Amino acid sequence: MTDSTPSYDGARVWFAAGTAHVRLAGEVPEGMLAGRLSVLSPGTERRQLAATVSGPARDAGYMSLGEGSEGWVLAPAPHGAAFAPSLTGGLAAPSGTSLPVAAVGRFQLMAALGLTHLPAATGVQDAVVVGSGPVALGCVLALRRHGAERTRVLTARQHAPIGRAPGVTCVSEVEPSSVTLVIDATGRPDKAAGLVAAGGALGILGTPDENSTLPALATHRGGWTIIGMHELGPAPDGAYQHTYTDAVSWLTEHLDPQLVASWCRRVPGHLAPRIFELLDQPGRPAEPVVLFEWAA
Structure with missing residues (x-):
């Protein structure tokens, strides 16, 4: 990958004028992983959405998941975007990690790094x-x-x-x-x-x-x-991946898989605009972790 090669391509959701929109899927560039799922970060994305009421439009999201040769790869890429496996800030889940554990572990990572401070x-x-x-x-x-x-x-x-x-x-x-x-x-x-x-x-x-x-x-x-307690605060080299691996391993070893899965809601990606409409309403998904699924 050269300096001119983008680290991700084909964001599926964008915010404009305070509303979420969905794009059709594009071709996955050679050497990139398809964004099979993406994780909603409600607080951050609500603020970003609100900012487009009077500000410029923008791609939405920053937690995408693709399937690598050994399991789930998580990257700071927009919803549904294809991304380079070597994208800075990316994380590799241990082989055999379930999707719910990979997603919940991503949020546990945030706090685990923060607690070190x-x-x-x-x-x-x-x-x-x-x-x-x-x-x-x-x-x-x-x-x-x-x-x-x-x-x-x-x-x-x-x-x-x-x-x-x-x-x-x-x-x-x-x-x-x-x-x-x-x-x-x-x-x-x-x-x-x-x-x-x-x-x-x-x-x-x-x-x-x-x-x-x-x-x-x-x-x-x-x-x-x-x-x-920002997850990207000062930390030793390698701490980001190491802490994520530890979090995922602990979840796998100590919690019932059905319990972890009960915290996740999988939603077809084309319904993303409706989910954003519901974030401040009683009808929002009860599950704390919302995963958008992206078909090719």
Whole structure:
């Protein structure tokens, strides 16, 4: 692949004027993998969609899956796009990994890398995770692997599927200023900040809006530690793939395959515009992980 060769080709979904649209499939360029499925990232893609109301159109998505010679390959490519197997930021699932585990492990990777930035003395027991979507699911699973036996999930969604994760209790309220470790998975850390106890820590895992703010005076007086948990934060060479492999292996070894599969909804790609319409409505898919399937 030369410098002039694109790393992906043929995005199937694009956002324009606040609406999602689907393109027909094109030919898969030689040497690229077909994007067989793609994973919806609700928070990020909602913001991107909203930005096109008054801004330029754009291709949508950044988590595509193709089938390599040894199993699933995940790449930061738009929905349904073909991509180069060597695309920077790509991940290879261990041979034999099921599709649900490969997808859920992708979200667990985000939190697992973020947790490495916590101060060494930070306890994970009785942490509160704010949100119940795919980022929150990945977070509670990473906390479990990190040693947490109990995690509360703050969500307004009744019977949220995340509640089936081991050690998780879903709650609709948490006492203000009472939690040693709060992790926001919604992209609205200002709301999560009100839960942090004096001397506690606030982890920012969901990507916030560029205009988001945090209460500096409360942070100062409370002696809080605020941790940025972006998956592409500072990490040793090879940590990205290694952490993903570990996450997928742990899911395979410790969780019932039917449980992992119950967190995923597979949707034909041509229905993607309808799913985007439903993201802020009660009729949105209950499953935290939505996979668009792309036929040739």
